[in-house]
Amino acid sequence: MSRSDLARKVCGVSRTIEIVGDAWTLMILRDMFLGARRFDDLRRQTGCSPHLLSRRLKRLEAERIVERRAYSDRPPRHEYRLTERGRDLWPVVIALKNWGDRWLAAPGGAPIELTHRGCGQVTRPRMCCSACGEPMDARASVVSLSPAMARERDAAGHA
């Protein structure tokens, strides 16, 4: 199976991975959440080559995760903004950040600190149950597969 076959999987994780499961794409998203909007800023902050960055941004635009907006007519200039769909990838970046902060501790504490506008306190957002609100981890969850997903996995198991 090639990487692009992931796009045709029933599993939404696979299809999401096909779109954003790439180091440069994740770096671009990180930088956009940190406020970068212009091609040159994204290039400098991610360290991505102009060619790769341009390809990644085109893909993100095609997936409606990012949109290009003109901010000057003369000379013609545009910037990149996250769409609602793009902003909804924030938990992915936060989950990566939390893991890095915990397991790859940098000297001098967490490099990026977040404050919650709602309560005004420093926060480290974490996964909580949508039903009861309690924090959740892998051991606290039981997985069940939809019939379509179970068939897909079963078919793979007998391939």
Next chain:
Amino acid sequence: MSRSDLARKVCGVSRTIEIVGDAWTLMILRDMFLGARRFDDLRRQTGCSPHLLSRRLKRLEAERIVERRAYSDRPPRHEYRLTERGRDLWPVVIALKNWGDRWLAAPGGAPIELTHRGCGQVTRPRMCCSACGEPMDARASVVSLSPAMARERDAAGHA
């Protein structure tokens, strides 16, 4: 900058991305959270070639995300298990799943459903503020950078 330079960044997101920001690695993690432990199962479920899978698993082992355990002496057989460090990547996979479920809706509803052991209810874990417990999204957070991180970004900005 090459991809491996990400490992030397101050930013924990960059360094985490250098380790797990890869489609096959994320697929392997997804499958391990779904219970896969054996090489052949991982190969079938991810669709990864044996060579690539072997390389990815070696890297995950080197990063202490996965550990190899013998389950038979004759013939010698081993399986792969997530370590605590590995299980702590669960929010990354859940965040990818949530995005896929929301934005790439599959026919027939969410392919994977989670139940919270704690409360017994079907759940869709979401990011909540660690201080006040309320659900949080990108717009609800204010970012501040540590001095080391600000210097790194500043240096890149002037490169």
